[in-house]
Amino acid sequence: MEPASILADLFILFAAAKILGELFEHFGQPAVVGELLAGVLVGPHVFGWISEGGGSEVLELLAELGVVILLFTVGLETSIRELRQVGRSALVVGSLGVILPFALGVGLMASLGYDQGDVLFVAAALTATSVGVTARVFKDLSAIKIPPAQVVLGAAVVDDILALLVLAVVTGIAAGSFSTIQIVSLLGVIAAFLGVVLLAGPRVVRRLREFAHLPIIPGSPLAFAMLLTLGLAALSETIGLAAIIGAFLAGLIFEFRKQEVVTQVEPIYEFLVPFFFAVTGTHLDPGVFTQVDILGLSMAVTAIAVVTKLAGGYFGALSLGRRDALLVGTGMIPRGEVGLIVASIGLGRGIIGTDLFGVVLVMTVITTVVTPPFLAPMIRRRPPDEKKAKRRRD
Amino acid sequence: MEPASILADLFILFAAAKILGELFEHFGQPAVVGELLAGVLVGPHVFGWISEGGGSEVLELLAELGVVILLFTVGLETSIRELRQVGRSALVVGSLGVILPFALGVGLMASLGYDQGDVLFVAAALTATSVGVTARVFKDLSAIKIPPAQVVLGAAVVDDILALLVLAVVTGIAAGSFSTIQIVSLLGVIAAFLGVVLLAGPRVVRRLREFAHLPIIPGSPLAFAMLLTLGLAALSETIGLAAIIGAFLAGLIFEFRKQEVVTQVEPIYEFLVPFFFAVTGTHLDPGVFTQVDILGLSMAVTAIAVVTKLAGGYFGALSLGRRDALLVGTGMIPRGEVGLIVASIGLGRGIIGTDLFGVVLVMTVITTVVTPPFLAPMIRRRPPDEKKAKRRRD
Secondary structure, eight states, X not given: OOOHHHHHHHHHHHHHHHHHHHHHXXXXXXXXXXXXXXXXXXXXXXXXXXXXXXXXXXXXHHHHHHHHHHHXXXXXXXXXXXXXXXXXXXXXXXXXXXXXXXXXXXXHHHHTTOOHHHHHHHHHXXXXXXXXXXXXXXXXXXXXXXXXXXXXXXXXXXXXXXXXXXXXXXXXXXXXXXXXXXXXHHHHHHHHHHHIIIIIHHHHHHHHGGGTTSTXXXXXXXXXXXXXXXXXXXXXXXXXXXXXXXXXXXXXXXXXXXXXXXXXXXXXXXXXXHHHHHHHHHTOOGGGGGOHHHHHHHXXXXXXXXXXXXXXXXXXXXXXXXXXXXXXXXXXXXXXXXXXXXXXXXXXXXXXXXXXXXXXXXXHHHHXXXXXXXXHHHHHTSOHHHHHHHHHHO | XXXXXXXXXXXXXXXXXXXXXXXXXXXXXXXHHHHHHHHHHHSTTTTOOSSSOTTOHHHHHHHHHHHHHHHHHHHHTOOHHHHHHTHHHHHHHHHHHHHHHHHHHHHHHHHTTOOHHHHHHHHXXXXXXXXXXXXXXXXXXXXXXXXXXXXXHHHHHHHHHHHHHHHHHHHHHHTTOOOHHHHHHHHHHHHHHHHIIIIIHHHHHHHHGGGTTSTTXXXXXXXXXXXXXXXXXXXXXXXXXXXXXXXHHHHHHOOSSHHHHHHHHHHHHHHHHHHHHHHHHHTOOGGGGXXXXXXXXXXXXXXXXXXXXXXXXXXXXXXXXXXXXXXXXXXXXXXXXXXXXXXXXXXXXXXXXXXXXHHHHHHHHHHHHHHHHHHHHHHHTSOHHHHHHHHHHO
């Protein structure tokens, strides 16, 4: 009962994403850059070949499913043990990556004379890294297991938690009802979620095998994996974290005929993940570069977004060496949907106006779309000795 | 940027579908019955565990993708040669299956004193079989290749074409602008679509391999298969046929590292197809059986829907023997989305009212949900000699 256009839209998005992805791979670039570009081109702002605009609910759902599958797959390729090895770096990178953008964001907006609500919401929108695009670049280049990739993944979890706390504080202040109890209870909920998932999760998943004979337990490990992924993604979103954090945790703790699932999730990945990047691309309006009125502020905010994450990642991960530290910093730059959610809340409550929402949108899209072409050569040019160390671990 | 509820809805639908599907399989029933029941239960009319009602656009899209993948898979398992062998039966079954329901539908509605528009639209809504649920039952029982399954698949194509013509005629009459030229040109478009796809399609697909070295051709056969499927489904919908007809044709003509694709499409099937049946189940409101005012007419229309398809299938496929002919008739009963599209057009143009739309909805959902429990035992009890013949062909 959908209009004919939805299937046609999916066809056009998928075709453009696959063709440009293939072309970019042919020239040694990660496919994801082609997929993002495909979205920009067929989207409403350039050729307008798809009938639904960037905000269409159904395309957003498909995109969301895609990035959820992506982070589940990345989680599958990551082990809790390896993450723990880079735990300290990840913690520092994640923390600096929230503190620096927030501080400089407040500084910029306040010095420009914006009022308290504008200052707080734009600064908060600068905090959270969206790890999807970076994870995909690492995956395209088979580099999920190198130390900087692990640091970025761990830092993204830390970062998302801190960004959620910042959002809670900021919303409280803007509403004039800041409550320490609320913040503490939010912290409690997050700690309980992470604690239960990471500590009890692996055990529960392993013990489920003993119940596999019950007629109501799906006999297929794939169905079980998808249930875990959708469940943790939804739960994660319910407590205020990004859905992809839950999906990543699902992959991290999944242990039930894992090799089968790794093989089976690949075609789902191939079918759904490109929609995330193509749909993300449709949001970019190159025309924004001609809108002089918000251009200046957009560029300033984007510059702060880039520089602060780069610095946070670099100084937080210096123990990996300068080259890998720079790689971590670059990997933390993309903002994606989390910044937009913050800005949407501010817009929805009348705290910020559509002009500042536009500024956040520009920052979000530019940091997401522009990062992969810089990240890919950095990964590829890592010195061979470090690559060898990686192979040994594999 | 979706509300948290969408991922939670997907989790609940998928969990319920997989658990009940597993339970039904355990008791020797096809999983699809459990999936339909799961949708009925968690849907808005019974427990109301999902936040979106039956009409939510995003759930419908996921359902549509599911049934498109289902029919592509069924097409993969079917060969043009085998379809041609049952071509005559399929043609008769498909034709009778449109003529009989339309004729009896007109008779019933006219004898009840409804006006011309009501009569024509309800009768037209009775015509088109939706082959998804039947194909799924055959697939659940590994019986896609038995002759009655092939007849049903072929007849579904014929049926859908005739139903589209009926709809065009009926819409023309109701609008007072019936034009023979329009009907003939519609026929021309359908013939061109089928002709190009079935005659040139396999050759084009085969020759594409020669271009596989070009950097813009997706190297993965799965990406290629999904492109073909989405493309033909969208095209099919654009000219007015059901999207699943295009998806079935895509599977039928696909021939490019086919074994890989057969293996790779399985996980996508396992993830997406249950959403189609669960979402379909959410449309059933068991409360309709207590609404006395439309109950009588709904039951009469549903009875005609069942009896006419049963008769059309039975008499059209008698050459297969009585038992298989009855199987074909039963397989043709489900109506699904096509009947609803007809009724929606009538409703949207103010030709029929919401009460008659409700009647068509009841007919559609009952024929779809109730058929599998009858179909499955009939397939399972086919005599062994015919089953042997099937194995030989495999």
